[in-house]
Amino acid sequence: MNQSFGEEITYTLGSAIPLTSNDGALLPKNEIYARVKEAFLKNAELYNGSCLVQVIIRAYMDQVEKQDRPELKVSDRYQELLSIYQTELGELEAITARKIQHSKGKYKDYITALKKASGGRRAFMVSDLETILIDNKHRPYAAGLMLVHPGKDVKESLIYTYFSEDYSRYIESFEERSKKVLFDLVNKIIALVKIDRNAKIVYFHNFSRFDGVLVLKHLVCHHDYKLKPLFRNNRLYELSVYSGRKLLFRLRDSLNLLPGTLNNLAKSLCPSLGSKGSLDYQDVRLDNLVSKKDELIEYMKQDILLLGGIMQKAQEIYFHLYQLDIVSKITLSSLALSIYRLKYYDEENWPIYIPNMNQDNFIRKAYYGGHTDTYKPYGEDLYYYDVNSLYPFVMKNYQMPGGKPVWHGNLDEKDLDSLYGFIEAYVVCPKTIKKPFLPYRNKNNTLTFPTGEFVGVYYSEELKFARDLGYTVLPLSGYLYERMDSPFIEFVNTQSEKRIEAKKAGNEALSFVYKILMNSLYGRFGINPNSTTSEICDHDRYRTLFKKDSFIYGSLLEKNKYIVSYHVNTGNTPETWNPPKNGAVQLAAAITACARIYMYPYISREECYYTDTDSVVLGQPLPDELISSSVLGMLKLEARIVKGYFLAPKSYGFIEKDADGKIVLKHKGAAKSLVTLEWFQSQYDDPSRKEQVSVTSNFKIDWKDLEIQKQESLYKLGLSMDSKRLPVYNSENTWIDTEPIHIRDLSNVSPLLGDRILFYLRNEMNRLQTKSEILSEKLSQRDREMIGIISEKDREISEMKSKIDHLQDEMKKFTKETTKVVTKIKVVKSDNKTKKTKVVKKTERKNQTDKGKPP
Known part of the structure; x- marks a missing residue:
């Protein structure tokens, strides 16, 4: 089916439809068709707007061997599907399909809570390799190994060391001496597992990107063990080594559980063991290995001691707080999720559903x-x-x-x-x-x-x-x-509060654990199913993988032993979907x-x-x-x-x-x-x-x-x-x-989605146009109102101007008459002063009366 966003997806219409009644009799064909149509209509409502491009009907037979059946022609398939759609649905009683023998169990579609595991802390081993460059390629000249028991002081544990130049008396080639170092390391791991059968985990610091590559190459080329490497995106998380079906040991990276440099981790978790040593790698050469042996071995032993102390302290803290042994987990995010599922997850009221x-x-x-x-x-x-x-x-x-x-x-x-x-x-x-x-x-x-x-x-x-x-x-x-x-409120509150308490108490180790735990949970939920992986296989398996579209590369390492890299979860069908759990x-x-x-x-x-x-x-x-x-x-x-x-x-x-x-x-x-x-x-x-x-x-x-x-x-x-x-x-x-x-x-937009966007834009344009017309109408009405107001004001102004003009004319007339009277009086002799005064007063009263004012 093509979704509106242009991507083709596959989904199941519903649960299986029975073909027979409980007594084994075949059901009528039109009833089967009606149930198929019912499933179609139900999903048509759910996926409205999508385009159906293909229908696959899978039939399950309760038989020992599959019977050969003639394949339908394309035209016949079309007619069969058309008849399904044209079938009258009617009222159908629910029928439960019979269980078929050997059917696979159904997993829950949500993350489940964990129950407290029984047992205590297990012993484990820590190891390290030291290398020099031969023809610009790293070759081990020393290896070390220590068995770590819970509760036992790591300073009292024996560190086994293997040094290439110790074999020089009977092995002339350095290449062969280097191989001997790794041979003895592998054999010692197997021997220690026989002493303590629970101590099957061996940690290297930076195994994924250094030690693991060298050890894997050695095991492929020089041993006949069955190897199961856990690769993801060019990172080697774990290497499991089997003899037949029997697990001998697993090699892992401590960095995946405790991120950080060895020196910084030691300062936080076990400062009493001292700090990491220093070594000038450029000064380590094949011609001075013997003279530098003591310095080189002590440097390596200090690294092994620190790694053993760090892992032991972390194991002790996590087990004390959560009754969970870190040896059972590969990465910090998976450890954080396990702790959450064990102590804080409310499966009943807040189930976290796993997307299909x-x-x-x-x-x-x-x-x-x-x-x-x-x-x-x-x-x-x-x-x-x-x-x-x-x-x-x-x-x-x-x-x-x-x-x-x-x-x-x-x-x-x-x-x-x-x-x-x-x-x-x-x-x-x-x-x-x-x-x-x-x-x-x-x-x-x-x-x-x-x-x-x-x-x-x-x-x-x-x-x-x-x-x-x-x-x-x-x-x-x-x-x-x-x-x-x-659902994470209690988890975050607890880790945050405990970390603050640990810092106040000066417990840097505990504070460090709470911090990395609190910050590591969310990422586990987002792990991408689409990734690359690699495996070690024989020629037949190599040819099978080579033919697939997911194939990236393959390389012959040893006779009939290949390393092959390919993409996983790249298909678009449920059958090829195998995502990481949880x-x-x-x-x-x-x-x-x-x-x-x-x-x-x-x-x-x-x-x-x-x-x-x-x-x-x-x-x-x-x-x-x-x-x-x-x-x-x-x-x-x-x-x-x-x-x-x-x-x-x-x-x-x-x-x-x-x-x-x-x-x-x-x-x-x-x-x-x-x-x-x-x-x-x-x-x-x-x-x-x-x-x-x-x-x-x-x-x-x-x-x-x-x-x-x-x-x-x-x-x-x-x-x-x-x-x-x-x-x-x-x-x-x-x-x-x-x-x-x-x-x-909008290049990835499907035609159907493009039509919907276009429809929206047209509606939006019509909405804006309607709004514009309303505003225009309002503006026009306002304009008319403003014109009326302006006209009224213009009329009032015109009337006021007329009044002012009339008043100015009257003032001019008054000024002219006054001037005439004054001029006439000035020519009268001074001895007629009394008469002049009377004439002026009489004239003023006459002018005031002419203007309509009281005298």
Whole structure:
């Protein structure tokens, strides 16, 4: 079926339809057809707006052997399907299909709670390899191994060591002596497992990317054991070694449980064991191995001692707190999920449903992760803030999608505020928004935050937030959930409170455990089913994998032993869908979306220079009420910056103000070790500048041949400009700011979806046109009213002007008559003064009477 968003999906119409009654008699054909039609109509309502392109009907036979049946012609199939649709449905009684023997058990469609496991802590082993370069390839010259028992001081445990030059008396070739080192290490592991059958786990620190590659190559080429490596995206998580069906031992990476350097982990968990030693690897050569033996062996033994102490202390803490042995888990995220399921998960009231293939494919499009962007390239006197445990804070304080998802194929007429879940929407971001909020993944898989119009899948709450910012949002289709209070409140509260207590008590080990546990849970829900894997196989299996579209590469390691890499979960049918257990991408997508909502008020500030998921660089200090070094969700001041360059995501350099001028540099890429603050200055002056540099990789992995080698290569060191935001220059051609990319991308929109968007735009245009006409009518009415008012005022002004003109004429006439009287009086002699006075008074009274005024 083709969805409205252009993707073909497969789904099951319903449960199995019985072909026989309980006594085994065949049911009438029209009744079977009617039930098929009933299933069609039921799903037609659910997937309204989608296009049905194919129907597969699978029949299950309760027989030992499959019977050959003649295949129908295409025309006959068409007629059969048409007859199904034309069949009268009528009233049908429910019939339960008979169970077929050997049918597979049904797994629950939600994550289940765990019960407390019986038993205590198991012993384990820790190991380490030391290598030198021979023809630029790493070859082991020493190996060590220690068996660690719970509760026993690791200082009292024996460390077994194997040194290549100890075999020089009877093995001439160093290559053969190196093989002998690994031979003896493997044999010692097997011997120790025989002594303690529970101690089958062996930890290396950085097994996934170093030791494991060397050991795997050795086991493939020089032993006949059956090997089951657990690969995911070129990372070796575990290597299980079997003799026939019997498990001999498993090799794992301690880094996957306890992330961090060996030295830092030792400071937090077991400081009494001292620190990691130092060794100049460049000075270790084949010709001085013998003279340096004591130094080299002691260095390796200290590493093994620290690793044993670290793992033992972590095992003790986790078992004391949660009655869970870390030896039973491979990664920290799986350990965190197990603890959550064991102690905090309410399966009855808050079941976390596991998405099926179609649901996962759709919702995963809304799983964008964190927001990283650079806004202003250079600044002085800045403030670098970091949010305390952003994701745990969101997991505690924001509501989460619960219940079973329900598909809605047409949300055009729905009010956005009434929707909750994951929605495919047509959105328009106006250019007036200088720091857009909604993410968009372009054809190069780059996450951008553009203006313009596009279609994407988003968490409903970020669509509402975007609309309130000024976006236009048209919901199209999606999976709707029930809005529920977070199921992680107790988990986060407990870890946070216990960590604060541990820090106050000075227990750094316990504080470290609570911190990494609290921050590791969310990611497990978002694990991607689509990945690459590798396996060791024979020629027949290699030929089978080689023919599949998912094949990546294959390489012959030894006679009839191949390493093959291929994609998994790339099909679009339920039969090929085999995702990791306990995934719930709806939770991971909701958590990261809410985190972006929480960060936006800081990002959108005018003086924001840079952001990276849970941190911001600002030009002004934040109010004191937002600052705390321990409260979840509040910000702490990581650094005061004298001056800094923020040229691209994950590429910046600055000088700290309160750390004696400490220089902080970060740059992703193969040449990251070559960047300096002066390089950032040069790139700021000329962002297009690129230089060719020689890059040396001391631990380059060749997965096809399982080799680790030193490799030199040429690399263009520079910035990738214009991929996320566009630079803005002033009149002097100085880079001073950035602006968002503007896009118009509807290329992946299906014709059906395009028609719906067009229909919406036409309605929107009609709505705006109607509004314009109403405003025009209102304006016209106002104009008429204003014309009437103006005319009335003009009339009043005209009348007033007439009155003024008349008054002026009267004043002129009065002035003229007065002048005549005065002139006549002046010619009369002075001795007639009394007569003059009488004449003037008489004349004034006469003038006043003529103007209508009382005398």
